[in-house]
Amino acid sequence: MAVSQFDSEQYTSEAFVESVGAILFRLSRREVCVLHLLNRDEYVLxxxxxxxxxxxxxxxxRELxxxxxFSCRLLHLDMSTRAPSAVETEQLGDEAHFYTGICxxxxxxxxxxxxxxxxxxxxxxxxVDEDQSFNEGHTGGAEVCRGILQLH
Known part of the structure; x- marks a missing residue:
């Protein structure tokens, strides 16, 4: 049996949790949204x-x-990724490729x-979907102060 040349770790489903988040911008005002966890005095996304x-x-x-x-939308970016394109027209090597307008x-x-x-x-x-109204939302039980930081 062949042995992989790559270091690897495996986790069964009870040993990992998957989370998703985002850096949330209010584009019209050049602001970024951060949360202040009052009980830990910690600023987070x-x-x-x-x-x-x-x-x-x-x-x-949903989490945002x-x-x-704030109601929001994910932005499409120009970025490099090792993932293949949505429609593979050729076999690409396992290396980063630049794509435009991907989410x-x-x-x-x-x-x-x-x-x-x-x-x-x-x-x-x-x-932020600026045409939508602000919703208090739930905070998963945490005491949260929502803040907007001005970008320069």
Missing amino acids: AKGRRNCGESRKDTAV MEESG EPFNLQLRRLKEGDVKLIWWYIAA
Whole structure:
């Protein structure tokens, strides 16, 4: 039996959790939304766990609404990724390729939890739907102060 040349780790379903979040911008005012967790005095970006059967994109939009109170949309970006294009016209090597106008996570964060458990956090870029009203949302039980930081 051949042995892989790559280091690898495997986690059964009870040992990992998958979360999705986004950096949320209000484009018209050049602002970014951050959450202030009052009970920990910590500033964070909105994110949360993916439900069974839910797509990552749907999770991101739902969690942003629940945690920030803002209706939003995920932005299509020009970026490099190792994922193949939606329509493969040729066999590409396992290397990054540049695409325009794709809606994909720009970052994957691996957070090691207690011994043997991990959290995968997929990050997107999103924009506030400015024609929609603000919704208090639920905060998963956390005391949250929503804030907007002005970008320069």
